[in-house]
Amino acid sequence: MALDSILDYPNVVPSDWIWKSPGYPKMQLFLWQMWWGRMPSNVNIHKRIPTTNKFCIFCPHMEEDMNHILRSCPRATEIWVGLKINLLRSNQLNDWLNLNLNNCEISPFAKVPINVIFGFALWFLWIRRNSWVFKKENIKSDVLIKKLCWAATEWFYTKSHTKVGKAPNPPASSTILQWTPPKTSYLKINTDASFLSSSKEACLAAVCRNELGIWVEGIQSKSLACDSAEAEIKAIFMALNWVRDKGWRKVIIATDSMIAWKATNTMTNLSTNTSSLSNECRVLSLELHDVTIIHEGRVTNALADALAKEAKGRRDGFNTICILSNPPPECLRIYDCELNNVLLTSSVEVQEPLTP
CATH class of the missing domain: 3.30.420.10 (Ribonuclease H-like superfamily/Ribonuclease H)
Structure with a gap:
């Protein structure tokens, strides 16, 4: 299995950095599996079981791989538009992940770093997809955005504490959420x-x-x-x-x-x-x-x-x-x-x- 991964991705960037990316361990495992093309999307399941459907249930003429689930599917694009963050662009999925999971700029919408919002958005998009596939439950886009922003804010502001409680109120928009320089000569x-x-x-x-x-x-x-x-x-x-x-x-x-x-x-x-x-x-x-x-x-x-x-x-x-x-x-x-x-x-x- 490991050898197959290397042969499938001969020029891939090492994935060790994923274990230091924002989010909980289950999210980092999710990212690692996606990085190596091991997530159970319809395309990957079809490779192992040819009788299964490899197309997206919402886009019948599009193959459902992770790139489609997280980027090109209309159910994904509506979330990215609603989050109002400027994502760094790349045609390759892994490059896109690498760029945005290391983007520490502050999101003006959620008031936390973009890489935090990005990581939680990926995770919640996967949860939303599975909720429909396995339970036929549809999570509305506005509800999903509120949930993922709440979860990202909670993780970001409580990650150094042993107990995680209610997420704090986001800082006021006038607060400078970045490194501030000292006065001249200091x-x-x-x-x-x-x-x-x-x-x-x-x-x-x-x-x-x-x-x-x-x-x-x-x-x-x-x-x-x-x-x-x-x-x-x-x-x-x-x-x-x-x-x-x-x-x-x-x-x-x-x-x-x-x-x-x-x-x-x-x-x-x-x-x-x-x-x-x-x-x-x-x-x-x-x-x-x-x-x-x-x-x-x-x-x-x-x-x-x-x-x-x-x-x-x-x-x-x-x-x-x-x-x-x-x-x-x-x-x-x-x-x-x-x-x-x-x-x-x-x-x-x-x-x-x-x-x-």
Whole structure:
């Protein structure tokens, strides 16, 4: 079976990136099977059972493969039109998947990244098709759009939490849902941590950019932590030491963890495990010149988040700092996207340092 897949797709791009795409594991498995042409569409079933019908039940003269189900069928096009997102185009299905599942631009309709909406739309289109084939239940397009946007929003805003509750209200349309540059002459460092509860491994990352959004430097490291909050605080502490070692002044350090921000800016200690580390962060931030720690939403921290996840594959050992003079290939798309947003928006509102 594996050999058949390779022979069927000799020039296909490796599919490992699918397991890092937005969505739940069942959605990633769905994408992986589709990538290798193993989804049970009518065309694929007909290849194994020639007596079955290979045509679309809604388009009797069109063969039903995954490209038809998700792209050319009128039941699919009405969903894409209703979502109001600018999809990147490609004639090949796999190229189309690759381009749009890595598109981190914010959807003005759903207020979350396009790749998140795109992945959930694919999944819900498949569910809609199966609901009719097996149950003869028709899910209306407007209902499907509301359901998939709700599910995408819920996943996006709760993916870092152990419990998933009701999806939050989407941000107001006036909110800038992208990386925001610091004021002139300041540097901005975004920090993040990827925590593995099974091994207590914390992958830390920080990326420094100037007021133009240009990459100055990045760092990665691995450590051990009791929980995700401690991992986030360790990422802030790593950034503070980085600022001190570099001799930088006028720096904004941004974290997407409200708990870590409170712990490093106030006397709020999360636990005995983090109290000492939080105190060290507060002392070090006071010693440095013009350094402010702020909290921002997850949407503004995409590059640091990607950098932290990329650190999982490093074999440098624990507590070893890896210096990155350029963005890793896995993070280039996000970096270019955020850089273009800064360069193309001439009226970007610069961010003043905030007082804790």
